[in-house]
Amino acid sequence: MKPPVIELAGIVKTFGALRANDGVSLSIEAGSIHALVGENGAGKTTLMKILYGLYQPDAGTIRIAGEAVRLRSPADALARGLGMVHQHFMLVRPLTVAENITLGKETTTGPFLDTARAAAAVRALSDRYGLAVDPAARVETLSVGQEQRVEILKALYHGANLLILDEPTAVLTPQETEELFAVLRELKAAGTTIVLITHKLREVLDLSDRVTVMRGGKTVGTRETAATSIPELAELMVGRPVLLTLEKKPATPGAAVLALDALAANDDRGLPAVRDLSLTVRSGEIVGVAGVEGNGQAELVEAVLGLRRIATGEARLGGVRLNGLTPRAIAALGVAHVPADRLKRGLVLDFPLADDLVFGRHHEPAFRKGPLVDRAGVRAFAAARLAEFDVRPPDPTARAGNLSGGNQQKLVVAREFTRDAQLLIAAHPTRGVDLGAIEFIHREIVRQRDAGRAVLVVSSELSELLALSDRIVVLYEGRIVHETSAAATDERTLGEYMTGRAASVPGPRA
């Protein structure tokens, strides 16, 4: 066994009463790919921020190549060969690729920047590791996958021989993910050590040599990847056996509930985002919307909900034309909605749970007495829903902002799934939610379908769409380019359509 390049022992980091890291020990072998998995709040990110010099541990030691070190800043970490690729890229978008990569360590001739030499240095690096990217391109013109390469090149340019990647595949298509993995294997072959933070267990098995599982601020186990399995890792993460496959009966679609006819809508800049989109969602079926983010999914949902103007075309709900109706009027027709961004749109974080549980439903007769809030009605409803959906803590006076991501999402689900609705729209229903809650939310979505509602699910997780949906449509540049039954497709095929590589099927009016 090779010597560990990094050894963490007894790392403790507390924030007030919370022990985010509670005696973490981790040893990473030089030249290996080491995966770090765990649910949200398990302490992965805190640990990596300590390693990258962003946080100082309260106790414990960090050894790099055998030497005990104190990392006081990211510059410190970088000087010792640690580079980090954040989940949200830290690039200056109007600058070129070469300018971004050399930022902080610019190539100069006298007092002037030497852009030619910068470009040459970047080209040399990208050739060596097979990270194809144009040094002269502006970052704002790049795709997400390319931006990520720039981040990796930046770390390498600054001398990193250990790369920490935080959820690197969260924003990538299946194809981009495969390309990234090829690059990472290349880097490993060249001697670079890689730490991969993720919650996607399949990727762990595909790529890593070893995997460490964290739960509740502690490392609960390290396994050789070859000797473990997804169920074992899932159980370590959650602390109990997890049902990973979703049981559902075949769909029995009924009447059309949502009918979109040649719908078009613009984005915030006034550019076309949804184009000539026709789609029917029937009662008792789940239709999944796949697509790389930013291909019109958000605008489509907003247009249906009345939050965005329908430019041309028509949306009908059970025969009622939705064009021009207010969001409240549309909701009152029987539309439940789990917003993509629960923190920004789904909940008021500073409200107590009881207030959030009726948020958007507060004008329903059960929750008001004329112009007044019916506090008893709200409280009774809240207490019942908190128990029914197992939200923790089940305290109606707790602040929503203090709950975990999974419990916040359960709060939204408890509110929306108990509406008297014909249509349920769920956007990224399990994003940032832990495994236990994912299992729960998926079961509830299927129950909604079985209760006869029409369900539209938007997600960037293809495995989620494949598990949940009866039918899947792929959105590319605002158009439906592919429609299929979920049983007849796979991630690879969907990925081809998502990136526009596969020929689009001729639409009804194309």
Next chain:
Amino acid sequence: MRALRELVGPLLAVVGALVVGAGFIAVVGQNPFAVYGKMAAGVFGNAYGIGQVLFRATPLVFTGLAVALGFRAGLFNIGAEGQCVVAAFAVAIVGATFAGWPAIILLPLCIVTAMLAGALWALPPAILKAKVGAHEVINTIMMNFIALALVQYLGHDAFVHATVRTTEIGAGARIPRLEAILPFFRGSPVNLSVVLAGLAAVFVGWLLWRTTFGYELRAVGLQPAAAESAGIPVPRTRVIALCLSGALAGLVGTNFVMGYKGFFEAGFSGGVGFLGIAVALLGRNHPAGIVLAALFFAALSYGGLVINTDVPKELVEILQAIVILFAITLHVAIERRGRRKAA
């Protein structure tokens, strides 16, 4: 429990400011204990002092509530000053024009005039915010300048010759002084509009936490995107909130014009509109807190008069500024600690 925790920051701010103020008093060569003692005795030691404090607190409650209601809706109303000036002028004109009318009509008419004028003055920035997203801070400041200029201009005709005040309002528009009912307050200017201020505080609390509209208003203030998704008409809620804010600021006119002088006088406000921002801040945008903060600033203001033979009168202004600085920094510090505990 939560209410107690909310009190910690403002109380620390007040204590901290008084300690720093003691330093200033010592620097000008006076004994801080003696000066504070004299201040306390002058303010709280007799009915006249208490009456003065109530009188000075009344407009601060109105403007504090006005600013706080705006804050709750996510709007920073810096225009309370202009709103109360315009409202006071309007009250004086209406009260003088219909001087012969009986109190039963004129008194409510004048109060409604004050509220409508204040609301009207808040309406342009409110509409600009709702329709084109123009920032209400800039626009309410601009409305302050327009208010002062407008009152000056109309004053050419309205002011009594060679003065900057209007003619007297009718007897029916006068709000009785408290001394008329409670001889205890003999000589002090406190009047029944202090009761109106108390009612306004209760109303704002009721509106915010008991009505569906208040629930929507708070949601719009905390997370406008979430409010929009929940089907709440965000622009309309903002317009109504800012107009209600202006109406509350307009009620300042009742205290000065109807309850005290009986006429409008240029420069009467003494900046209560701006001080209302400090009151809302120290009172944590809560009606009960605002009443306490208004009483505190009022006591400080009158206390400054009591001791102005011993220390420069600027001391009071320095104390006010320090309280505000402490209130802001302590609030941030306490929030951060609270968040870390909760995280």
